[in-house]
Amino acid sequence: MTANGENVKKKQVPFAIKDCALAAIAVGHRAQNLRELRDHLIRVHSSCIYYHFWGGLLRPGFDDPEYNNDFASWAYHGLHDTRLAEQLGVIDPTEFNDLEALRQELVDVVEERLDESEMVPWARADQQFHFIRSNIVVFDTHNRIETPPELTAAVRDMSVGSIFYHFIDARRRTKDSVDDFEAWLTGFGNEYEKLADRIANIDPYFITLAELRQQLVTLLRHYFDSKAKGAKK
Amino acid sequence: MSLLDDYAKITGEAVIGHLKQLAAPLKGMKIVHVNSTRVGGGVAEILTKLIPLQRELGIDSSWEIITGEADFYQCTKRFHNALQGSQVSLPDSLLKVYEDTNAKCAEELRSKLEEADFVFIHDPQPAAILKNCPNRKGKWVWRCHIDGSHPYRPVWKYLKNYVVDYDASIFSLAVFSQVLPHPQFLIPPSIDPLTEKNIHLSKKEVKKVYSRFNIDPHKPFILQVSRFDKFKDPVGVIRAYRFTKKFIPDIQLALAGGSASDDPEGEIMLNEVRNAAADDPNIHVLLLPPDAHRTINALQRASDIVLQKSIREGFGLTVTEAMWKGKAVIGGDTGGIRLQVINHHTGFLVSTPEGAALRIRYLLHHRDKLFEMGQKAKEFVRENFLITRLLRGHLTLLVGLLHGTEDRIELN
Numbered sequence: 001m002t003a004n005g006e007n008v009k010k011k012q013v014p015f016a017i018k019d020c021a022l023a024a025i026a027v028g029h030r031a032q033n034l035r036e037l038r039d040h041l042i043r044v045h046s047s048c049i050y051y052h053f054w055g056g057l058l059r060p061g062f063d064d065p066e067y068n069n070d071f072a073s074w075a076y077h078g079l080h081d082t083r084l085a086e087q088l089g090v091i092d093p094t095e096f097n098d099l100e101a102l103r104q105e106l107v108d109v110v111e112e113r114l115d116e117s118e119m120v121p122w123a124r125a126d127q128q129f130h131f132i133r134s135n136i137v138v139f140d141t142h143n144r145i146e147t148p149p150e151l152t153a154a155v156r157d158m159s160v161g162s163i164f165y166h167f168i169d170a171r172r173r174t175k176d177s178v179d180d181f182e183a184w185l186t187g188f189g190n191e192y193e194k195l196a197d198r199i200a201n202i203d204p205y206f207i208t209l210a211e212l213r214q215q216l217v218t219l220l221r222h223y224f225d226s227k228a229k230g231a232k233k
Numbered sequence: 234m235s236l237l238d239d240y241a242k243i244t245g246e247a248v249i250g251h252l253k254q255l256a257a258p259l260k261g262m263k264i265v266h267v268n269s270t271r272v273g274g275g276v277a278e279i280l281t282k283l284i285p286l287q288r289e290l291g292i293d294s295s296w297e298i299i300t301g302e303a304d305f306y307q308c309t310k311r312f313h314n315a316l317q318g319s320q321v322s323l324p325d326s327l328l329k330v331y332e333d334t335n336a337k338c339a340e341e342l343r344s345k346l347e348e349a350d351f352v353f354i355h356d357p358q359p360a361a362i363l364k365n366c367p368n369r370k371g372k373w374v375w376r377c378h379i380d381g382s383h384p385y386r387p388v389w390k391y392l393k394n395y396v397v398d399y400d401a402s403i404f405s406l407a408v409f410s411q412v413l414p415h416p417q418f419l420i421p422p423s424i425d426p427l428t429e430k431n432i433h434l435s436k437k438e439v440k441k442v443y444s445r446f447n448i449d450p451h452k453p454f455i456l457q458v459s460r461f462d463k464f465k466d467p468v469g470v471i472r473a474y475r476f477t478k479k480f481i482p483d484i485q486l487a488l489a490g491g492s493a494s495d496d497p498e499g500e501i502m503l504n505e506v507r508n509a510a511a512d513d514p515n516i517h518v519l520l521l522p523p524d525a526h527r528t529i530n531a532l533q534r535a536s537d538i539v540l541q542k543s544i545r546e547g548f549g550l551t552v553t554e555a556m557w558k559g560k561a562v563i564g565g566d567t568g569g570i571r572l573q574v575i576n577h578h579t580g581f582l583v584s585t586p587e588g589a590a591l592r593i594r595y596l597l598h599h600r601d602k603l604f605e606m607g608q609k610a611k612e613f614v615r616e617n618f619l620i621t622r623l624l625r626g627h628l629t630l631l632v633g634l635l636h637g638t639e640d641r642i643e644l645n
Contacts, residue, residue, distance in 0.1 A: 021255055021629040024419040026410035047640045126382075130407035132419065137632045139254050139644040159247040210616075 012187040015145035015180070017154065020165040022058045023135040024051065031129040033122035034079060037071070038110045044131050046099040049106070051134035053093045054168055057209050058160070068205040069093075070129075071106060078123035084113045094171050138165060148185060148192055152220040155181075160209035167212060168204060181216075195223050236289050243426050244621050252621065255628040256290035258635065258644055262350040263371075264294040267342070269309065269358035271298055273491060273523040274460070275422060275550040276355050276378055279623065282425040286624055297342055299359045301334035310498060312357040315388035316381040317464055317545040323388060332361055339365030351631060360395045372400040372634045378422065380547045380568040382408045401634060405548045405569050416633075420626035421572060423618045424553045429526035431557055434534060442531040446517050452483040453597050456536035458529055458554075460490050461502040461520075464545040466565065469586045471509045471516060473542065476590030478515075481597060489519040489532055533558050537603070538596055542589050546570050553618045556580075556610035561603050563592045573618065579610035 029044060031037035041049075052070035067073040067089040076085035087109050096102040114120065123129070141162070145154045155163075166180040174183050182200050185192040202215055241249045264287060268276050280296050287294035308327040315321045339346070339362045346352050346362070350371040354360055356378055363373055375396050381389070381404070389411070396402065396413060403418045404410045410417045424431055443450045455474065459465040467488050474486040488506060503520060510516040521528060533539060539555035541564040548569030552562050556573060562580035564570035574580040581592040596603045636642045 019251055019254060021251070021625055023626070023629040023633050024407075026404065026407045026417040026419055028410065028412045028417070045640075126408075128408070130410070132407055133640070135416075135629070135633045135640060135642070137255065137629050137642045137644065139257070141250075141254060157247065159251045161251055 012184060015151075015154075015184045017141045017143040017145065017158065017162055018138055018165050019141050019159055019161045020136055020138045020169065021161055022051075022055060022164070023137070024055060024059060024132050025135055027131045027133050029131040031123075031131075032125075033120045034075075034081075034084075034110060034114055034117070035120045037074075037129055038107060038114065040131055041103065041107050041110065045133050046103065047133040047135070048131050049099045049103050050172070051132050053102070054164075055132065055134055057168060057204075058164055074123070074127075074129045075121075078127040078129060079121040081113070081121050084109070084121070087113070094177050097177070099172075136169065148188065148195070149224050151181070152217060152224060155213060155220060156217045158213060160213065163209045163213045163216075167202075167216070195220075198223065236285055239427055240286075240619075240621055243615070244619060248621050248625075252290060252624060252628065255625065255632065256287075256292060259628065259631055260291035262292055262631075263348065264292055264351045264353065264631075265342075265346055265349045266294070266296045266353045266355065267299060267346075267359045267362065268296075268355035269299050269301075271296075275548070278425070278428070278430075278550070279422055279620070280355075282428065282620055283624060283627070286620065287627075290628075295345075297345070299334070299338035299342075299362070301338075302330065304330040305334045305358075309356075309358045312388060312392060313379060314464075315385040316357070316377075316379045316392075318383040318385060320385050321388065323391070328391070335359060335361035336365050338362060351634070354399070357392055360392060363398055364395060373398075374630070374634075375399040375402040377402060377404050377409065378547045380405075380409055380545050381411065382406075382568070384411075401630065403630070406572060409547075409568075418626070418630045418633075420623060420630070421569060421618065422548045422550060422553075423620045423623035424550055424557060424614070425620045426557060430530050431554060432530070434527070434531055438527075439531045439534045442528065442535050445528075446487065446519060446532075448485055448487065448517065448535070449483075450535070452485055453481060454485045454487070454536050455538045455540060455593060456487045456489065456532055457540040457542065458489045458533065458551045459541065459543070461488075461499050461506055463498075463502055464543055465490075466542045466544050467502070467506045468509045469544070470540055470542050470589070471506070472586035473540070473589035473593065474516065476587060477593045480594055483515075484593075484597075485515045485517070487517040487519055487532060487536075489517075489521055489529060491521045491523050491525065529554075530558075533560060536560065538563060538593060540589060540593075541565065541570060542583065542586070543567055543570065549573065553614055556607075556618075557614045559607040559611045561596060561606035561610060563589050563596075573613070575613070577606075579606055579613055 029040045031040055067085060072085045072089035075081050075088055091105055093102050145151060170180040171177045182196045185196040198219055204212055237249050266280055270277050284294045284296050304327060308331045311321040311323055343366055346366050347369045352371060352373045353376050355376045399415060401416045401418060403420050405421050407419055448454055457470045477484050507518055510518050533555050539560045539562050541549050541552045543565040546568035552564055552570055552573050555562050556579060562574050564574040564582055566582040566584050574582050576582055583589045583592055
């Protein structure tokens, strides 16, 4: 019996809480205009694509970003091309099977914009786009979650690195591009299907990792409190 | 209580736990940091705390300095200015002094450096040591703290000869990075919230600086803290003050700074600033000793607005310090200041003395906005620019270098 008054049979392997740190490495490629961006996009290492979509969550940032990836942000702030910024900003990286497919989508959007532009959009000398790649170090915290009701307290105490690893980075590792919590809960069969769905519906864009952690905790607390009340009735 | 416990009170336990786990594979490893001064300037301040923290995490970290004659500092100051874009002349005689000093220092430190698992060489002063350590066994990292976004090419070409042999380099921002044959890690510097310069001070202590420096606490007070260096544009700050004075006649300005022991140009700039200040009793030019950390802390807390009107800046730790004290900052639109001063949120970025004056007037007339920006600034620093964050960057880099900088490193 758990604190929430429910009987939980252990059907799954424990959830291994991992943590990560992301190093940013400048690769030395810079784009001054949209054509240069396209040329570099075709050639750069796929970890650059990863960094410019997700790295913003683990580096100094402020408030809600206007656009959810660095390419869209540069199109707006560097090139002052609102249309392109919107088209790049709407790209959801989780819709693509891998980083190569995501790269191709980026290249397609940029080429389409180049085709319809009379002039190649360019940025001021001090507003170049600098390509950066990521280097992710993952380590095991040796903390384990045995049953789903333990998730609330465990997520509350997680570092933002753990939240990034299990909620964001997981989409690159798991079979169906889902977060680790959803993947783990699915292993319990139908029992936690609703909870898994609710977690899957959290939009990780436009919030910081600390806010994401808070959303998860609130969702988990609400779910298990309701379940406990239902069990008492 | 350990040093890490003290930091946990400010950053939270999770941040410290994260550091301990990241440091686990590095336990017992020998790291040597080398720079050219123990006091004055941001590098010395960072190393003063970074090394004890690394040691507490089980890493055998130590700090060595190199010293030279006056000509050596003349040469390295010119390197510094050249990396920041100045067209300097560097006669062969000065370069010879640089090379000889590095060779001599390498001789003194060789056994320690060649045995180390990692060596961090800070800035150009000791950069040539590597070439004098042919039997090095560890990884060598060049840490550039300078805004090298537009270096004077002939000088960079000379220095690059030394830098290319390193295993990695660290720059504060992507825009400072160069074309080099090794990984260039991006790690912004940080401040230490527990040093004399940044710890909380009582109101009584803060008030003391008013009488000590003849500043009226009932009149608006703006401040710039930095070395007397042309790239910090102290004369531009005086111009901004004069533009503001037309509209806010009782405004007061303090320019507080010292000189680092490796900066021979400080005296010349200080005289220029004193000339520009003329006899205005509301301009206070304060030449402070290098250990006046508590005084600087109190001045920052006593001010209404902090300026950092640099025209070139590596990162601008004085900006971070002011923001940590809940101050909105008016900063030059350059280098690392851009990473910290977010327009309309934590302060304003400006390009001219006129622009600075406009923002000073705006903020002094909108005290609620000034307070709100200051609070945002403090939280922004807590999340991003405390020394624990820098330590994490270093540990990640070290683990990365141990594993050959693969994209994904899974530690067991």
